[in-house]
Every structure is written in C-alpha cells, then in structure tokens.
Amino acid sequence: MSADNRLTLCVATSFEDFSGAVVALATDGSILFANKTAAELFEIKREVLTQQRLADLFLNPDQASTLMESLSSVHTEKQLSSQHVLRRSNETAIMVEVTSSPLIGEDHETLGHLLFLKDVTEQSALEALVSHAADTLEDALESINEGFALYDKDDKLVVCNNNYKEIYAHSAPAIIPGNSFEDIIRFGLDKGQYNTEGKTDDDWLAERVKRHQLADASIVEQNLADGRWLQIAERRTRSGGIAGIRTDITELKNAQAANKRSIESLETLANSLSSSIVEADLDGICCFVNDVAANWIATTREELIGHRMRDRLPEPERIVASTQFKRAREGERTKEEISTLFPDGVRRDVLLEYIPKRDENGDVIGVITFGIDITDRKNKERTLAELYSITSSRDLGHAEKVRKIVELGCSHFSLPVGTIWNAQNSECVVCHVVENGATTEKLHIGELTDIYSSYILKSGSCIAIDDSASDHEMFAHAVGVPAIETVVGAPIIVDGKNFGNITFFGTERRDRVFSQTDREIIRQIADWIGNEIARQQDHDALIAAQVRLEQIASTDDLTKIFNRRAFFKLAARDIARFRRTGTTFSVLMIDVDHFKKINDNFGHAVGDAVLKKFADIIAPSLRAVDIFGRIGGEEFCVILHNTGVENALLVAERLREEIEVNCMVSPMQKPPTCSIGISEISATDVEFTSILQRADAALYQSKHTGRNKSTIHSGESERPITV
Known part of the structure; x- marks a missing residue:
C-alpha cells in the first residue's frame, strides 16, 4: 500500500464521521481525502472532490498557492488558521475559515496537511454589518453637542463621544472603554477636577457613585473645580447599563445667580x-x-x-x-x-x-x-400627555383616535362642541357634543361649521375668539346663527393639502382668555388629526401595495410562474389538506435535458428563452387547481390535485410530447426534450420534501436510462417504472 493510501486510510478512520468539514492534502496540494461534510460544503460528490487539487476549490487560485506556501513554511507542529473565499461546484462563493494541521510521519517528516473547514459566510456578513452599525453610532454620537457616555451592566465604559472627554479633560487619560465609572471619577478627583463642596474625596465619590447607580433620569447638577456647571441626566438601558448626557449649563447658572441678586x-x-x-x-x-x-x-x-x-x-x-x-x-x-x-x-x-x-x-x-x-403649562402637559396616549394606543383605530382627540379638545378648551369639517366633501365627519342641557340644542352645528370652514379656508390660519364670537366678520352675512361667545379652530392639512378644519364652539364666555399655549394646542390637535387621517390613507394604500408585492414575491421573474418559495408554501397547504381530508395528489419533477449544453452552445439568452417557452407550453396544459412552479435553474415541479400516479403518468407523457414537438427556440435546430419523475403522496408523508425526493429519484432514473421519458417511483423495494 502506498504512503498516500495509508495516509488516506488513517485520516478516513479518524474523520469519516466528524461533524465538521475535513480535507486531507498531499504535500503537492492534491486532495487525498474529504469527509461527507466537506462534500456537502462544496456541493460536490466526494469521489469528484478527491480527484481535485486545493487550487480548484479557490475562487482565486493564487490564494491557494499562498496557502500552500504558508503550510510548507510553518513549524512542524504549528497550526495555521486563516479565512479564504472558496467556491462551490455551482461557482457560488463562500467564505471559509481554514485551520490546518500538519500530518507527521513516523520519521517526523511532513506527509501532508489536514484542513478543517468552517463556513463563515454569514458570520463575515454579520461582522461587516456590526462594523457599519458601530461606525454609524460613532458618527451619531459625535454629531450631538452634549457629552454622552454609555456604561455596561458592570458599570464599565462602553463608548463615549469626544465632547464627553473634552468636558472632563483632566480625566481624559482614564476615559477608556473597559474602565469603570468609579475609577474614572477617582482619577478626576486625584487631578482636582471636581468641586467637592468641602466633603472628603471618599465621601464625595461614594455619593456620586450612588447617584450614578440610581440612574432614574432625574437631573443632577455638578460643579467642576474650574467653575463650570454641568447638568447630568442618567438612565438605565434595557440591557442593564447606564446611558448619560452631560450638558454645560454654566451660562444658565450664571444667569440664575444674577437673577438672585436682582431679587434684592x-x-x-x-x-x-x-x-x-x-x-x-x-x-x-x-x-x-x-x-x-x-x-x-x-x-x-x-x-x-x-x-x-x-x-x-x-x-x-x-x-x-x-x-x-x-x-x-x-x-x-x-x-x-x-x-x-x-x-x-x-x-x-x-x-x-x-x-x-x-x-x-x-x-x-x-x-x-x-x-x-402655570395653568397653561399644566393644561398643555396634561393635554399633550393624553394626546400622546391616544395617538400611540394600539387598541384604538384611526377613527376612534380622531373622535377621542376631538373629545380631548372639548375638555382642554372647556367648550361643549367640537367638529371636524371635510372641505372636500363639504360635510361634518366628526361632531362631539358635551351634554350640557338646552344650551347645545340651540346650536346650529352644521351651519356654524360650514361658516367657520369657509373662513378658515380663506385665511389659512387658526383663529381663537373668547368673547362675542358672533360679532366676528366671519358671521357678517349669516342669518339665524345663535349667539356664539367662543370659537377656536385651525385648518387640517393632510399631505400638504387642506383637508378641512377642526372647530370648537361655546355659547358662554370663557373665564380665561385664549393664550398662546391654547393656540399652539389647537395647531397640534389639528396636526395630529391630519397625521391620523394621513396614516389611515397611507394604511389603505399600503394594504393595496402589499397585495401587489405578495404577487410579485411569489412569481419567478423569468417564467412568470410560481417561484420556489411560493411553490413550497402551496405544497405545504396541500400536504395539510391531505392530512385533513385524504385528498390525494401527485408530483411531477421535470428537468430540461442537456440544458447546460444549450447554454454552452447557444448562450444564456437562448437558455432563458427555452425556459420561458417551456413554462408557456406547460402552464396552459394544466388545470386551474394544479400548481406549477420553477424550483431550480432548469427544474420545474407540478402538483396534480386529486390525481393518482397512473393518471399523473398520462399527464406527464402529454406534457413531455408537447415539449418535444413545440418547444423550438431559434437558432436551435430542434426542440429540447425533458425528463420527468413522478411520485404520489402517501400516508407516511409529513413534509413535502419526502414526496419531492421520490419524484427526484424517479427523475434521476429517467435521465440515467436515456432521458426524454417519464418514470414513476413505485416504492423503495421496487424498481421505478419507466415509460
């Protein structure tokens, strides 16, 4: 037995069933052994793989030469690990981590090299994505004016921007990711950076760390030794860390001191x-x-x-x-x-x-x-909080949100009537009336809203009248309008266009005049209602677009039949129906014969034309209930609903004959042929892949016995039936 054969036998004994991909090389770079996992990695048969050289696996053969030189130059017992772009049998590139170990003979000579291969394609892509995200985060942090720092759950610095380092310039040498918050603060104390207000360094440090650990988003003011004042806000992150913002408020503190002197x-x-x-x-x-x-x-x-x-x-x-x-x-x-x-x-x-x-x-x-x-401010805070609660609720639909916003406006302005007027349709789309006895019954809501809407469309701005509103110029030509004391409203803009307006009415004078805050609130209410209307319109448009996108996502671009994803989704549905009702179906696995030669001899454009015409011939020949899809390059699959294998054979032969006669594409001299494998669902089938594997086995038999024929898979213990 030769040395290479002995080496191969030895490696196979050790790594045949190894879960990772393993390849054994001779010193000249030829592949002596590859386990099953390695063959699966390169999507190639083992006997073919072991006839190749290492360079055949590389997308760039020069890299293979470099690797072989590295393997030859390293110490006898040293392992080498590196990443390379390799290729599968279908020419697709994969990123592989290669770890090598020399194979040492009894006389300490190098007999070859053992390569452990790991597919890290997805890992490399993820690392690139993470790197990009980190760069983006760094750019974002540097764009803010305040000092920012993020500490992890162990209170060690993760990241900070340059403003943070500039604020604490004396501590800059210690502001390094991995250092703890306490160590950084202690470094600054030693440099005399902080005003400890007469406390000992240890007491001041303990108090500062305790406040930092609290991280309840409350505002803390910090005085530095150089006289600067900082405003610090820190809060916990979802991962248990602490994020903090430092704002220089020296000017604000100086202003406060000046204000204190002014009190005298x-x-x-x-x-x-x-x-x-x-x-x-x-x-x-x-x-x-x-x-x-x-x-x-x-x-x-x-x-x-x-x-x-x-x-x-x-x-x-x-x-x-x-x-x-x-x-x-x-x-x-x-x-x-x-x-x-x-x-x-x-x-x-x-x-x-x-x-x-x-x-x-x-x-x-x-x-x-x-x-x-602070009445206006408190009312504004309460109103805005309630407005946010309404607009952010997942339990309310768009119409319900709009209605509640109108109710909120009535409450905020203490007015009994709130309306939304659609100027495009000249109709009142929402009307909320606070129960207030006979007063609101006398209001001609439709007339009032129409009058106000006409005025607001002309002025294009909000209006707030808290006394004798009926005397306003907008009601100059109105007849029979009741005495309105108070009115406030604003236009509603939807996607840059005037949708209409929102208006609140009252027949009594308010005890407080409308403030600038009230005018801001009515504008914000109008904006939010405009947003809700726009969101409803966008939602309707999105649903329509989603339907269209689902159609596009399920269609093969070239043949316009179902793509692989859509086909398997429908196949799973038929499997479930079979399990539920017992309705049988058969599967045809169809492959264009010698398709690679068509591409090689006539070009890919002709190959694409063959596939398109192939689908155009088969699709009309099937029933509406049948499923036809392209699941690979030149591989097609058909699910024949409620059809046994015998009838499926008749259909397969009819399709095969139509292809043989009609699938002519210029400049080919004769139409291509196809081979078909047939399988029927059985009671033991749980996944569609098991049926497909049997059909694929029958297809292989068709090709193996001469092509241009249909073969039925009739069981593992019997030979397939070939027509």
Missing part, C-alpha cells in the same frame, strides 16, 4: 412682572404685594398690606402655604405647586416659591413669595 431690587421690579409677588415679615404679615397678587385675591394692594395673605386662601392651600412659609422662615428656599379656585373666580395652577429674605448679617428677616401661573 424686588420692590422696583415687582409691578413690571406678571407673577404674583408678596413680601411678608416673620409673622406672615404682608409688607409688599404687587398688582397681580391683589387681583388673584380679588382685592387691592392696600387692603392686603398689614394682613396675612394666606388667610384669604381655601383651607387646604392655606395649610400648604403655612408649612412652606415656616420652612422659608428657617432659611430654606422651597417650592410648591397648588391648584385651586382663587377668590377672583378663576381656577389656576400656581407654582409658589418661598425665598428667605436676609439682612447684611445673613439672618432671615422675612419671606418673599413668587407665584407663577
């Missing part, structure tokens, strides 16, 4: 502000009250001086004010939000800020209270 000139500035301002002594007796505060209490400034203002508030708010006043009197600056009906009859949301007033020695001598009317 409160009496000069108070009446020029729109906020409520009250100064009281330590007993709560008013020393100064501006006009806004007096108006809220429905009295004059003079009547409040010398009295406790909080005594004029409802009891729940009076208790809150008393508590906050005591804290401010003790030197603490506090804030509190209240929502109450004030003595002037207006319900307000107010942010109260209690500021201790100090003398030159720093002793508290009184309390200054700022009251900011």
Whole structure:
C-alpha cells in the first residue's frame, strides 16, 4: 500500500464521521481525502472532490498557492488558521475559515496537511454589518453637542463621544472603554477636577457613585473645580447599563445667580412682572404685594398690606402655604405647586416659591413669595400627555383616535362642541357634543361649521375668539346663527393639502382668555388629526401595495410562474389538506435535458428563452387547481390535485410530447426534450420534501436510462417504472 493510501486510510478512520468539514492534502496540494461534510460544503460528490487539487476549490487560485506556501513554511507542529473565499461546484462563493494541521510521519517528516473547514459566510456578513452599525453610532454620537457616555451592566465604559472627554479633560487619560465609572471619577478627583463642596474625596465619590447607580433620569447638577456647571441626566438601558448626557449649563447658572441678586431690587421690579409677588415679615404679615397678587385675591394692594395673605386662601392651600412659609422662615428656599379656585373666580395652577429674605448679617428677616401661573403649562402637559396616549394606543383605530382627540379638545378648551369639517366633501365627519342641557340644542352645528370652514379656508390660519364670537366678520352675512361667545379652530392639512378644519364652539364666555399655549394646542390637535387621517390613507394604500408585492414575491421573474418559495408554501397547504381530508395528489419533477449544453452552445439568452417557452407550453396544459412552479435553474415541479400516479403518468407523457414537438427556440435546430419523475403522496408523508425526493429519484432514473421519458417511483423495494 502506498504512503498516500495509508495516509488516506488513517485520516478516513479518524474523520469519516466528524461533524465538521475535513480535507486531507498531499504535500503537492492534491486532495487525498474529504469527509461527507466537506462534500456537502462544496456541493460536490466526494469521489469528484478527491480527484481535485486545493487550487480548484479557490475562487482565486493564487490564494491557494499562498496557502500552500504558508503550510510548507510553518513549524512542524504549528497550526495555521486563516479565512479564504472558496467556491462551490455551482461557482457560488463562500467564505471559509481554514485551520490546518500538519500530518507527521513516523520519521517526523511532513506527509501532508489536514484542513478543517468552517463556513463563515454569514458570520463575515454579520461582522461587516456590526462594523457599519458601530461606525454609524460613532458618527451619531459625535454629531450631538452634549457629552454622552454609555456604561455596561458592570458599570464599565462602553463608548463615549469626544465632547464627553473634552468636558472632563483632566480625566481624559482614564476615559477608556473597559474602565469603570468609579475609577474614572477617582482619577478626576486625584487631578482636582471636581468641586467637592468641602466633603472628603471618599465621601464625595461614594455619593456620586450612588447617584450614578440610581440612574432614574432625574437631573443632577455638578460643579467642576474650574467653575463650570454641568447638568447630568442618567438612565438605565434595557440591557442593564447606564446611558448619560452631560450638558454645560454654566451660562444658565450664571444667569440664575444674577437673577438672585436682582431679587434684592424686588420692590422696583415687582409691578413690571406678571407673577404674583408678596413680601411678608416673620409673622406672615404682608409688607409688599404687587398688582397681580391683589387681583388673584380679588382685592387691592392696600387692603392686603398689614394682613396675612394666606388667610384669604381655601383651607387646604392655606395649610400648604403655612408649612412652606415656616420652612422659608428657617432659611430654606422651597417650592410648591397648588391648584385651586382663587377668590377672583378663576381656577389656576400656581407654582409658589418661598425665598428667605436676609439682612447684611445673613439672618432671615422675612419671606418673599413668587407665584407663577402655570395653568397653561399644566393644561398643555396634561393635554399633550393624553394626546400622546391616544395617538400611540394600539387598541384604538384611526377613527376612534380622531373622535377621542376631538373629545380631548372639548375638555382642554372647556367648550361643549367640537367638529371636524371635510372641505372636500363639504360635510361634518366628526361632531362631539358635551351634554350640557338646552344650551347645545340651540346650536346650529352644521351651519356654524360650514361658516367657520369657509373662513378658515380663506385665511389659512387658526383663529381663537373668547368673547362675542358672533360679532366676528366671519358671521357678517349669516342669518339665524345663535349667539356664539367662543370659537377656536385651525385648518387640517393632510399631505400638504387642506383637508378641512377642526372647530370648537361655546355659547358662554370663557373665564380665561385664549393664550398662546391654547393656540399652539389647537395647531397640534389639528396636526395630529391630519397625521391620523394621513396614516389611515397611507394604511389603505399600503394594504393595496402589499397585495401587489405578495404577487410579485411569489412569481419567478423569468417564467412568470410560481417561484420556489411560493411553490413550497402551496405544497405545504396541500400536504395539510391531505392530512385533513385524504385528498390525494401527485408530483411531477421535470428537468430540461442537456440544458447546460444549450447554454454552452447557444448562450444564456437562448437558455432563458427555452425556459420561458417551456413554462408557456406547460402552464396552459394544466388545470386551474394544479400548481406549477420553477424550483431550480432548469427544474420545474407540478402538483396534480386529486390525481393518482397512473393518471399523473398520462399527464406527464402529454406534457413531455408537447415539449418535444413545440418547444423550438431559434437558432436551435430542434426542440429540447425533458425528463420527468413522478411520485404520489402517501400516508407516511409529513413534509413535502419526502414526496419531492421520490419524484427526484424517479427523475434521476429517467435521465440515467436515456432521458426524454417519464418514470414513476413505485416504492423503495421496487424498481421505478419507466415509460
């Protein structure tokens, strides 16, 4: 026995059943052995593979030479691993990881090389995709103005942008992926980067790490040693890490400090502000009250001086004010939000800020209270939150969302009627009326909406009238219109075109005038309704496009019959029907004879024409219930519904004869022929592939016995029947 044969036998004994692909090479690069997995990798028979050389497997033969040189030059016992682009028998390229190991003889001479092959095509593509995503993420991070950093679940730095490093310039040498948050902060402490506000480094560090670990998205302000102020917001990621944004708010903090100094000139500035301002002594007796505060209490400034203002508030708010006043009197600056009906009859949301007033020695001598009317802001927040809840709901359809948005508008503006007018069809498509007794019954909703719609189409902007709306010019020519006190609305734009408008009406005057916030809200409501209408239109168009795309996705581009994916999907359906009802069917596996020679002799254009005409001949010859598809290059398959194998043979012969006579394509001198394999479903078939394998075996028999014939697969223990 030769040395190569002994080597082959030895390798085969060890790696014949190895799950990975294994190839044994002689020192000259010829393939001595390939296991079954290697043959499957290259989609070639083993006996053919072992007759080739290593260079035959490479898309670029020069790389094979380079690999062989590397194998010859390495140390005797050293393994070599590299990636190469190889090719299958059908010329498709695959990326393969090649790990080599020398085969050493008894005399320590190199007899050959053992190659372990691993298909890493998908892995390489995924790595390229991940690399691209990482580059995109890096570009995105560098495009933001704030400092950004992401730490993993073990609190080690994953990534940050350059702004983050510039903000913490002293810590930059430690800001390296893999370093922990605590180590980076400690490095900055050692460099004197932070203002620890008199605390020890360890105490300050422990407090900062604890706050960092909390990561509840709350805002934290940080003072650096150079005087800069940062605003930090950190939150947990879904994977358990922490993402944080650092914003330089030095200018903001400086402005706040300047504002604090301006409070000392409160009496000069108070009446020029729109906020409520009250100064009281330590007993709560008013020393100064501006006009806004007096108006809220429905009295004059003079009547409040010398009295406790909080005594004029409802009891729940009076208790809150008393508590906050005591804290401010003790030197603490506090804030509190209240929502109450004030003595002037207006319900307000107010942010109260209690500021201790100090003398030159720093002793508290009184309390200054700022009251900011945040009703519009709170209403806006509530309305926008509810608007987001409605528009983001998966439980509501488009029409239901639009209706609820109109209801929300009625609630926000405290108006009883809300309508949506379709200007294109001149109709009211949504009308919501708050139950309000006889008042709304007197409203001519259709007439009012039509009048307003005509006006809004001409003006192209929103309108908000909170007093005597009936006297507005838009109603100048209206007859019989009821007395409308309040109206607010805006145009609805859908895909750049005026769809119509949304309008809210009321017969009573509002207790608050429409603010700029109200105008923003009506615009946003109109925009959201426009978006919902557009989404509904897009959804309808998408459904139509999806139907068309499904048709395209299931059709073979060349032959216009079912492609492989669609054919197998329909085949699975017939399998399920057979299991359910017992309705039989037969499968014809059809292959164009000598198709490769047609391509080689006449070109691929003629080959394509043959396949197209082949399909054009067979398709009309089948019933509507039969399934015909192209499942490979020149391979076609037919499912004959409710047809036994004997009748399937008759159909196969008829199709074969039609192809032999009619499938002529220029410049061919005679039509091509085809071979057919036939199989019928059996009770043991669970997957379509088992039927297809039998039909394919019968097809192989047709080709093996001379081609241009039909063969029935009649069982594993019997020879196929050939016609």
